[in-house]
Amino acid sequence: MDELLERLAEIADLERMAMLLAWDQEVVMPPAGAEARGELRATVGRLSHERFIDERVGELLESAAPRDELEADVVRVARRDFDKARRVPGELVAEMARAGVAARGVWLVARQTNDFALFAPHLERNIELRRRYSACFPEAEHPYDPLLDDFEPGMSTAELREALERLRDGLVPLVAAAPDVDASLLRAGPFPEAGQRALVTTVLRAVGVDDEQWRLDDAAHPFEATIATNDVRLTTRYDEAELDSLYSSLHEFGHGLYEHQVDPALARTSLGTGASSAWHESQSRLWENMVGRSPGFWRWCFPHARAALPERFAGATWQEVQRAANAVRPSLIRVSADEVTYGLHIVLRFELELALIEGSLAVADLPAAWNERTQAYLGLDVPDDVRGVMQDVHWAEGIFGYFPTYALGNVIAGQVWARLNADLPDLDERFAAGEFAPLREWLAEHVHRFGRRLLPTDLLQRVTGEGLDPTPYLDYLEAKVQTSAQLMS
Amino acid sequence: MDELLERLAEIADLERMAMLLAWDQEVVMPPAGAEARGELRATVGRLSHERFIDERVGELLESAAPRDELEADVVRVARRDFDKARRVPGELVAEMARAGVAARGVWLVARQTNDFALFAPHLERNIELRRRYSACFPEAEHPYDPLLDDFEPGMSTAELREALERLRDGLVPLVAAAPDVDASLLRAGPFPEAGQRALVTTVLRAVGVDDEQWRLDDAAHPFEATIATNDVRLTTRYDEAELDSLYSSLHEFGHGLYEHQVDPALARTSLGTGASSAWHESQSRLWENMVGRSPGFWRWCFPHARAALPERFAGATWQEVQRAANAVRPSLIRVSADEVTYGLHIVLRFELELALIEGSLAVADLPAAWNERTQAYLGLDVPDDVRGVMQDVHWAEGIFGYFPTYALGNVIAGQVWARLNADLPDLDERFAAGEFAPLREWLAEHVHRFGRRLLPTDLLQRVTGEGLDPTPYLDYLEAKVQTSAQLMS
Numbered sequence: 001m002d003e004l005l006e007r008l009a010e011i012a013d014l015e016r017m018a019m020l021l022a023w024d025q026e027v028v029m030p031p032a033g034a035e036a037r038g039e040l041r042a043t044v045g046r047l048s049h050e051r052f053i054d055e056r057v058g059e060l061l062e063s064a065a066p067r068d069e070l071e072a073d074v075v076r077v078a079r080r081d082f083d084k085a086r087r088v089p090g091e092l093v094a095e096m097a098r099a100g101v102a103a104r105g106v107w108l109v110a111r112q113t114n115d116f117a118l119f120a121p122h123l124e125r126n127i128e129l130r131r132r133y134s135a136c137f138p139e140a141e142h143p144y145d146p147l148l149d150d151f152e153p154g155m156s157t158a159e160l161r162e163a164l165e166r167l168r169d170g171l172v173p174l175v176a177a178a179p180d181v182d183a184s185l186l187r188a189g190p191f192p193e194a195g196q197r198a199l200v201t202t203v204l205r206a207v208g209v210d211d212e213q214w215r216l217d218d219a220a221h222p223f224e225a226t227i228a229t230n231d232v233r234l235t236t237r238y239d240e241a242e243l244d245s246l247y248s249s250l251h252e253f254g255h256g257l258y259e260h261q262v263d264p265a266l267a268r269t270s271l272g273t274g275a276s277s278a279w280h281e282s283q284s285r286l287w288e289n290m291v292g293r294s295p296g297f298w299r300w301c302f303p304h305a306r307a308a309l310p311e312r313f314a315g316a317t318w319q320e321v322q323r324a325a326n327a328v329r330p331s332l333i334r335v336s337a338d339e340v341t342y343g344l345h346i347v348l349r350f351e352l353e354l355a356l357i358e359g360s361l362a363v364a365d366l367p368a369a370w371n372e373r374t375q376a377y378l379g380l381d382v383p384d385d386v387r388g389v390m391q392d393v394h395w396a397e398g399i400f401g402y403f404p405t406y407a408l409g410n411v412i413a414g415q416v417w418a419r420l421n422a423d424l425p426d427l428d429e430r431f432a433a434g435e436f437a438p439l440r441e442w443l444a445e446h447v448h449r450f451g452r453r454l455l456p457t458d459l460l461q462r463v464t465g466e467g468l469d470p471t472p473y474l475d476y477l478e479a480k481v482q483t484s485a486q487l488m489s
Numbered sequence: 490m491d492e493l494l495e496r497l498a499e500i501a502d503l504e505r506m507a508m509l510l511a512w513d514q515e516v517v518m519p520p521a522g523a524e525a526r527g528e529l530r531a532t533v534g535r536l537s538h539e540r541f542i543d544e545r546v547g548e549l550l551e552s553a554a555p556r557d558e559l560e561a562d563v564v565r566v567a568r569r570d571f572d573k574a575r576r577v578p579g580e581l582v583a584e585m586a587r588a589g590v591a592a593r594g595v596w597l598v599a600r601q602t603n604d605f606a607l608f609a610p611h612l613e614r615n616i617e618l619r620r621r622y623s624a625c626f627p628e629a630e631h632p633y634d635p636l637l638d639d640f641e642p643g644m645s646t647a648e649l650r651e652a653l654e655r656l657r658d659g660l661v662p663l664v665a666a667a668p669d670v671d672a673s674l675l676r677a678g679p680f681p682e683a684g685q686r687a688l689v690t691t692v693l694r695a696v697g698v699d700d701e702q703w704r705l706d707d708a709a710h711p712f713e714a715t716i717a718t719n720d721v722r723l724t725t726r727y728d729e730a731e732l733d734s735l736y737s738s739l740h741e742f743g744h745g746l747y748e749h750q751v752d753p754a755l756a757r758t759s760l761g762t763g764a765s766s767a768w769h770e771s772q773s774r775l776w777e778n779m780v781g782r783s784p785g786f787w788r789w790c791f792p793h794a795r796a797a798l799p800e801r802f803a804g805a806t807w808q809e810v811q812r813a814a815n816a817v818r819p820s821l822i823r824v825s826a827d828e829v830t831y832g833l834h835i836v837l838r839f840e841l842e843l844a845l846i847e848g849s850l851a852v853a854d855l856p857a858a859w860n861e862r863t864q865a866y867l868g869l870d871v872p873d874d875v876r877g878v879m880q881d882v883h884w885a886e887g888i889f890g891y892f893p894t895y896a897l898g899n900v901i902a903g904q905v906w907a908r909l910n911a912d913l914p915d916l917d918e919r920f921a922a923g924e925f926a927p928l929r930e931w932l933a934e935h936v937h938r939f940g941r942r943l944l945p946t947d948l949l950q951r952v953t954g955e956g957l958d959p960t961p962y963l964d965y966l967e968a969k970v971q972t973s974a975q976l977m978s
Contacts, residue, residue, distance in 0.1 A: 009528075009532075010532050010536070013528060013529050013532040013533075014532070016525075016529060017506060017510075017529060017533065020509070020510070020513060021506075021509070024509060024513065028517065028704065029716070029720060030700065030701055030702050030703060030704055030719070030720050030721075031701055032701045032702040032719035032720065033702070033716060033717050033719055033720025035717075035719070036505075036716070036717030036718065036719065036720060036756065037716075037717065037720070039498075039502060039757065040502050040505060040506060040509075040717075043498070043499050043502040043503070044502075044506065047499070047536070211519065211520075212519055212520055212521045213519050213521040213522070214519060215517065215519055227518070227522060227525070227526075228522050228524075228525030228526065228529075229525065230519070230521035230522055230524075230525065231518060231519050231521065231522025231525060231526070232519075267525065268528065
């Protein structure tokens with residue numbers, strides 16, 4: 001057992017190293033270091049994989065005799081990870097990585113000339129390789145299951161499909177009913193960079209960031225990197241035309257807080273991180289949207305925003321800013337979508353990638369299918385593939401099974417939020433007083449501390465007493481849309 | 490052969506990782522990350538060691554069939570490293586590491602109360618472990634040889650002792666003869682931090698630093714970290730009372746330039762770094778002292794220094810600053826010693842650590858021996874052990890065999906500098922014009938590109954046509970002292 005724990009600790013360390021290599025590359029590395037960095041990242045990734053799928057780990061897992069409940073969880077999760085990793089040939093893993101790098105390069109070129117045909121064969125190759133990956137798990141009910149399972153352990157395609165259909169059917173009429181609110185208080189500058197930095201710092205300090213255990217840096221594409229429970233690194237970017245830095249910081253804070261509040265006893269095991277991609281996204285979206293667009297948050301935040309950015313906020317009220325923060329307007333690009341339309345962007349991607357993996361949709365027919373659903377769900381015409389099917393990097397990199405976790409994250413956040421408000425009915429008043437500790441502590445106690453000890457659906461059952469259910473999230477959005485509509489009339 | 494190269498590439502990558510972990514810890518890591526960082530560093534160090542001393546590497550080295558001269562060098566050096574690493578039991582390596590950490594902790598406490606007796610048993614333990622380390626190499630002529638060989642491959646204690654005796658015998662009269670020059674233009678502020686930063690940036694850009702391939706950051710104890718040939722990271726610190734940031738930056742630049750100019754073909758082999766500790770130090774000292782205290786450098790630099798730091802330099806001339814940069818004054822603390830007395834600080838440490846390893850000096854008698862030699866070499870009384878035998882961390886960490894490389898570095902720099910000035914007689918004029926490329930290129934061609942392909946003494950032979958010889962360095966210092974004396978009279 002001790003040897004097993006040591007080996008798993010080594011692998012956990014290598015994964016942290018990989019994280020540090022990525023953070024360093026995005027945030028501080030001199031540009032010319034990129035080539036050597038690719039080698040370093042490949043070496044750490046290969047070592048971590050090789051050391052895990054080693055025969056010896058199999059023997060240790062076979063004969064492991066856990067001495068307490070924590071060790072039992074470690075062994076159970078490690079066995080699951082090990083079985084999955086062992087069944088995929090190293091050749092196929094390497095091939096998927098190579099094809100993804102190649103396809104990503106072509107995707108970048110194809111975007112410049114809006115040339116989907118150039119990209120199509122590479123996308124086909126990525127899909128074929130994922131189908132081969134799925135075939136390593138012949139017991140799967142659906143070829144999408146093994147892909148989804150990499151991000152949502154234990155979740156079935158059938159369960160996911162049902163949840164996202166219900167989400168879609170709730171969102172389409174909601175989007176159609178949403179009034180067209182003016183969002184320019186947050187989406188039309190000037191927002192001078194220095195003022196944004198001051199505001200982001202104030203907000204992050206209030207929600208729980210300190211210099212002892214956290215960093216905040218600039219990055220072209222904001223992300224969060226946990227190097228250790230007590231070394232959590234957020235990034236954001238500053239665009240003077242909009243106040244996205246505030247929401248992206250809260251989003252990354254949600255990811256970081258999850259990792260920060262995992263039980264320290266799980267450090268250096270396979271359990272010392274979030275339960276799944278959707279659970280992680282639930283936490284980032286909870287802070288970004290449920291907290292950051294709430295009335296209480298803006299009652300507290302507005303004086304700070306006005307002090308930091310008088311150019312934009314001098315003549316406004318907190319109510320106006322909060323309304324702007326909840327504006328709904330269908331748009332073509334997922335990453336800049338509002339909270340309500342966002343889910344439809346995801347459902348569309350999920351439905352299409354499911355069809356691609358099933359083989360019921362040919363790559364040649366993908367752009368038309370994309371454009372048709374964009375019209376059906378969002379009421380928009382897609383003018384070109386750059387603003388359509390080629391807008392995201394995921395498929396180019398060969399990532400299938402990940403998109404739905406964005407929507408699942410929102411669904412889970414809705415269920416957690418409902419539970420939270422039942423437990424802490426004065427939450428919005430607390431936010432208005434700048435008090436975020438009750439929320440942090442509730443999340444630590446009910447969600448974060450468990451790390452990967454529970455499967456995603458078991459965690460959901462434990463937190464909410466329910467299975468996956470989009471209703472609370474739809475109710476939450478509907479209440480917002482109704483409030484907006486009442487204010488308009 | 491390919492498998493061997495791959496394995497060595499992996500180990501080279503892990504060593505770069507270790508460097509990045511150290512850089513990150515000193516420069517950007519949130520303080521609370523320290524504990525987890527210790528684990529990460531231990532894991533990477535252990536993996537790199539284990540992967541190298543593996544049976545399989547032995548087999549590959551045994552059967553290796555190099556296909557060209559470079560591969561032959563890789564195999565030769567890797568065999569040497571492997572044989573050395575295999576002969577030391579893992580137990581002893583771990584014990585040395587543990588004892589070093591413990592002794593360092595006690596040393597920190599002992600310094601606070603000037604209590605050498607508290608530190609002594611830990612120092613004894615470190616020495617005993619180093620003697621056991623040496624005993625792993627029974628063929629060594631002297632127990633100090635295997636320790637020295639870790640830093641200066643192939644150098645014997647006898648050869649080193651002779652060179653440092655000659656250095657000492659040349660330096661003692663030189664120090665006695667040196668006039669007492671006023672150094673306050675560089676050693677008494679005000680040097681506002683912003684002005685220092687501007688000056689350091691200007692100087693580093695001129696000598697060859699760019700943002701594409703280099704970084705400069707702040708650190709409590711300046712150091713250089715090479716993450717890759719094209720990712721070189723310098724650090725310095727800013728003290729408003731003196732202009733040490735300039736010299737420490739040039740020093741670290743010398744280390745960084747060496748690594749930056751190693752032949753890219755050696756990357757990811759065991760040869761892709763400097764030849765030895767002394768060779769590395771020769772490059773840092775060459776830029777810090779031979780360049781940075783030269784007349785040409787100050788003719789060029791002075792207008793920039795005056796513009797950046799008018800508070801200090803408005804009424805001065807470049808000649809006055811250059812004289813201050815070459816002031817000689819015996820002092821107690823090695824790290825703040827001037828160029829001429831520095832060698833005596835090192836010789837003293839070398840002689841004492843040699844006696845400790847030989848067993849001819851007992852730890853109990855060490856402070857008295859230290860104080861006696863400080864009087865003999867520098868003419869100074871040592872008021873307490875904190876400013877005496879307990880001033881450096883090296884022995885506390887169990888590092889023996891490293892101190893002499895500081896002096897050897899200066900000796901080698903003297904020999905290289907003589908060769909350089911014979912090849913490029915207008916070097917000082919070039920510096921005066923802000924032209925440092927000829928020096929950089931000469932060093933790349935004659936020293937840097939070889940990496941570890943040649944043993945230190947073979948490299949010296951190749952560069953200068955000579956063996957180790959302190960004469961050029963002593964001549965260089967004597968000329969400086971004479972110039973100072975003439976200007977005083």
